[in-house]
Amino acid sequence: MGSLRVIFSNIRYFSITWLFASVNLMVGTWVLYIPHIKERLALNDAQIGIALFCLSLGVLLFIPIVPWFSKHVGLGKTSFFAVILFSAAYILPFFVSSFILLCSALFVVGIFLGITDVTMNALVSVTEKRDVSHFMSAAHGFFSLGGAVGAIIGSLLMPFFTNPMYHMACMALxxxxxxLVLQKYYFKVTEDSHHEEQSSFPFKLLKPLFVVAFLTFVIMGSEGSIEHWSTLYLVEVLEVAKDNQIGLGFILFSTCMTIGRFFGDAVSEKLGSLKIIFWGIFIAVFAFVAILSRQFYISLFGFALLGIGLSVIIPELFRIAGNTKNISSSRGISFVSGLGFLGFLLGPVGLGFISKQFSLWASFLFLLCMVTVALIIAFFKMRKA
Structure with a gap:
């Protein structure tokens, strides 16, 4: 919890971590209304998967240009403008009247989500190196906290909003x-350029990040799938009927992930990144087994356990990427997060198609298989270290 004291005692650190909370406050509110969007537009699970694919496609296509924005516009400036446009764009899906327009709206959301994600992680990496501090995991804790708060408050406020668009508009505001208040503390931050690679795309320098990128692919795919499909899992598999209960899986997942990330920096300093990644994936395997039990309380326990297991993995993977030798933080993080968002892209759409062909339960079984593969890879990576 030492990193929390650092964040709350330094407004500069808090302003950066608030970016993380901002992103998932919007996402946490949005996921509550996916069943509403599905019903209003008369979509099936495969179409929902395609729509989410478009969101992730927007992320993936624009991530490669983030280092250019970071270098020429400024890391802090890019972060600020991206999170503002991202928040405003998330209102668009509630205006649309067709499946095609929904896909287009989510694509626009994805563009600004991808830019915000890379730059806010790069801001943490740059600040950690300059100040010799350690708060990447706690920053991701604020991301999870934002999702939990968005889902909890959103669940309580849903009965009071006759039009979901007004709910999203309030969150965006x-x-x-x-x-706008906090941006002055990070707006002028830029990256150091003295260590930046000379070639336009240094594949040799990126080679050490390939395994890191694959693990990010699997874990972000799992996180994205839980965010976007957990509510439907409770409705279709566990047969939860009450609107104020359909977000319980995501709420428990996000809450436990938040707690795990707030302790993650201290654990990381003691165990090291590779060990904490391995044990996190190990816990995630058992969590998916519990989720697949079809028993309401055991499944909810599984969502909570999954939050704990996955909580520290992405922060550690991004920390490794941001500290790779001879590569700028934004370059390393954009490469790893690019493949990570490819998992985020394929995860939801893959679950949608598996669900249509078989069942939503089978989709979550597929996630268990992917996480098991990641566990084996992490084990051998740890053995080599």
Whole structure:
């Protein structure tokens, strides 16, 4: 919890971590209304998967240009403008009247989500190196906290909003105003350029990040799938009927992930990145087994356990990427997060098609298989270290 004290005692650190919370406050609110969107537009699971694919496609296509924005516009400036546009764009899906327009709206959301994700992680990496500090995991804790708060408050407020668009608009306004106040503490941050690679695309320098990128692919695919399909899992597999209960899986997942990430920096300093990644995936395997039990309380326990297991993995993978020798933080993180968001892209759409052909339960079984493969790879990576 030492990293939390650092964040709350330094407004500069808090302003950066608030970017993480801002992103998932919007996502945490959005996921509550996926069943509403599905019903209003009369979509099936495969179409929902394609729509989420478009969101991730927007992320994936624009991530490669983030290092250019970071270098020529400024890391802090890019972060600020991206999170503002991201928040405003998330209102668009509630205006649309067709499946095609929904895909287009989510693609626009994905563009600004990808830019925000890379730059806010690069901000942490740059600040950690300059200040010799350690708060990457806690920053991701604020991301999870944002999702949990968005889902909890959203579940409580849903009965009071006759139009979901007004709910999203209120959340967007909150994000925009708070970041307008806090942006002055990170707006002028730039990256050091003296260590940047000379070639335009240094494949040799990126080679050490291939295994890291694959693990990010699997874990982000799992996180994205839980975010976007957990509510439907409770409705279709566990047959939860009450609207204020369909978000319980995501709430428990996000809450436990938040707690795990707030302790993650201290654990990382003691165990090291590779060990904490391995044990996190190990816990995630058992969590998916519990989720697949079809028993309401055991499945909810599985969502909570999954939050704990996955909590520290992505922060550690991004920390490794941001500290790779001879590569800028934004370059390393954009490469790893690019493949990570490819998993985020394929995860939801893959689950949609598996669900249509077999069942949503079978989709979550597929996630268990992928995480098991990641566990084996992490084990051999740890043995070589």
């Amino acid at each position: 909150l994000i925009i105003v708070t970041n």
